[in-house]
Amino acid sequence: MALNILELPLEMVAEVVKHVDYNGLLSLRRTCTIMKELAEAEAGQIAAIKRIIFNDHPAQNSFQLTLYNSKPPLFLLRFSDITKRWTYGRIQHFNFEIPNDQYLEFLPQFREILPTCVIETFKFASKKELYISLFESFLDGLTITEKCLSGYCYYNDKDWDLAYETIKRLQFNTAQLGVHQYVRHGDKMVLADVVDGLILTRDYHEHIKEPASLAVSILARRCFHLELECSWLSEVDVNEAVHKLPQLGKKTYLFTRLSKGVPRKNFTVGTMNVLLDITDSTGEMEIWHDGMRRRDRS
Amino acid sequence: MVLITLVSSDEQNFPVERELLKQSGTIETLIVNMNLDDEDTDAAAMPIPLPNVKGDVLEKVIQWMEHHKGDPVKEGDNEDNNAEIVVPQWDDDFFKPAMYGSKHLELTVAASYLDIKNLLTLSCKAISNTFKGKTGPQIREEWGVPNEFTPEEEEAIRKENEWSE
Structure with a gap:
């Protein structure tokens, strides 16, 4: 008669789960509550995220997540939120279309399930205080190698001041911006002091x-x-x-x-x-x- | 050749070559602390009781240690590569007869108790290999895990998995 694997001490079961590949982890989620929790915890540990992009432009998918296909994390996002999924080489891309009024709910939930893994790149394109403020708490505590303010609509002095403030608030270390004639003047290049x-x-x-x-x-x-x-x-x-x-x-x-x-x-x-x-x-x-x-x- | 006697929980005696026992962190610590290494003292003749390991399991552990005599002992965890560890053919054959049974689980517990890192790693890996290509319900059946999910919960998890499967 088969012995219940859960009769092992919990730390031993966790030790076994450490050796399970991604598909195995997905199967383990469907066995029982303990296995589900252990699989989710382990998936977080092996996760690697290549890129997260946020863009508040109405014509584009607002949230894009790019994962390494070889060791993808076990994200439990709502399937209905994904508008497009494609694979390029080892990379998986997911686009999410989240209505603006749902970001207040979505971001904290997404932050909660983010594993404690390194995120290679985070790109942010918005001048709206609502999103700047939301992402300020979202980014807190995450390990991100490259944090980039990205945008093409910083046309005037006021915009560039906002870019400067946003970089400081969200602690970006890079910026990708469209250049207007104002930018060539030295005082606007103060951006180069913070990235x-x-x-x-x-x-x-x-x-x-x-x-x-x-x-x-x-x-x-x-x-x-x-x-x-x-x-x-x-x-x-x-x-x-x-x-x-x-x-x-x-x-x-x-x-x-x-x-x-x-x-x-x-x-x-x-x-x-x-x-x-x-x-x-x-x-x-x-x-x-x-x-x-x-x-x-x- | 120095022999040290291990005593299982069911009072069976196993004289084991001293050299083999270096693979077990727990026994090695005992030997050093109790000075069992010194042939000139009475301590050397003292058997080591292992109240958490049954005789048939201890026999398997010793068989495994004999095969792996002289192997380098694993130092610490190397979690990054856990999913890529390959179980050697001999070990695969060694674990197979006990697969899905109490023996394998008891062996794994014993490896943990005796702190035999290589055995623990390979044993866990061998168990995890049995999950490959199996569905949740199949794993449940093979490893005797009771189904505690309601049909609604099962459906919810299936949907959560759907996008990534």
């Missing part, structure tokens, strides 16, 4: 003047990782950046595009390593100083 990484994209089809000076002034502050997509650099700009960046005396990384140039690959200028890949009239360029090389915009 490690900055991605500046282009608004209004307007190129920033003196982009090399802008890059150097940004990297002279706390920020050491800059992706300058708001303006393409000429070879004159490149030369300026290449000569000024080493003078900052710290590791820096600059990713940008060249407006034109002769097709070519890697080369070295002084102490700078420059990866240049120009095809036809435009090309991508990475400049990194003192061994730093990081580029992950997935």
